[in-house]
Amino acid sequence: MFYEGGSLPIPSAEISIEDADLLYRLYKKGEKVEVHFKLLNEHVGNITTRNSIGDYIGSSKPDEFVLIGGHVDSLDAGQGALDDGYRVILSLYAVQVLQRLGLRPRRSIRTIIWSAEEVGRVPLGAKQYLENHLDELKTKYSIFQEADSGIFDANGLIFNGTSEAGCIMAEILKLLEPEVIPETKLVQNFSHLKTDIVPLMQATGVPGAVIAANADKYFWYHHSNADTVTAIDSKDMDVCLALWTAVSFVLADLEFMLPRMSTNVAGCPIKGALGGNTAKLNFEKIIFE
Secondary structure (H helix, E strand, O other): OOOOOOOOOOOOOOOOHHHHHHHHHHHHOOOOOOOOOOOOOOOOOOOOOOOEEEEEOOOOEEEEEEEEEEEOOOOOOOOOHHHHHHHHHHHHHHHHHHHHHOOOOOEEEEEEEEOOOOOOOOOHHHHHHHHHHHHHHHHHEEEEEOOOOOOOOOOEEEEEOOHHHHHHHHHHHHHHOOOOOOOOEEEOOOOOOOOOHHHHHHHHOOOEEEEEOOHHHHHHHOOOOOOOHHHOOHHHHHHHHHHHHHHHHHHHHOOOOOOOOOOOOOOOOOOOOOOHHHHHOOHHHHHHO
């Protein structure tokens, strides 16, 4: 809930899908349904939190970056395993996978574990980072990637960028076929989502991407007591980790950065040009080791 100006906040509550279905079944049976709400949440003031940042330094272009990450905070309900614990783990483990495979890309891969994503119309952790690093974000980043869209049946990426950048991303995703994902998809666009990277994209024109997954399943658990680690299937984690690792590595190892959303680049320069370290990617190792 967001309130403009001096508007008084209105108490709000959300009924889970399981409870809503139960109420509907009771209603259809002709039973009288009464609902009692006990709202315990309160705002006790602001505290200081921090983004956590780690760099896997690039071999020849260490001052250029591919950004990956997820947000560390969650609502009190459940454990926050899907929103956003698993994405934090993916972004930490992607670098570990590359280290174990002995792969170091040209550019640095910067992992940011965002703070305070659940707070504010613009996530507070991203807002602070944007204010402190705007010039660097405009010129030194090839792409902003965030895992904040679910884990179930992942099949590619939801992407914001130019058609040329989209073409490049689609070609990179094909490297995952068919061992990891039988047929990959690139979906455009997601500017309406509330994620940490949206304000970064809007301020800089740098492309952005989130994992494309089964959103219906995700919202079975979203912001509810059902958001626990038991909702996560290890096979889904394996696929997402392979996707996150491979895409991040290839983007960081390209000779060029992705075109900005404010620029026009003719053609798709990546077709037929994926070589070098890319050939060393072993997706079975990424998944099973």
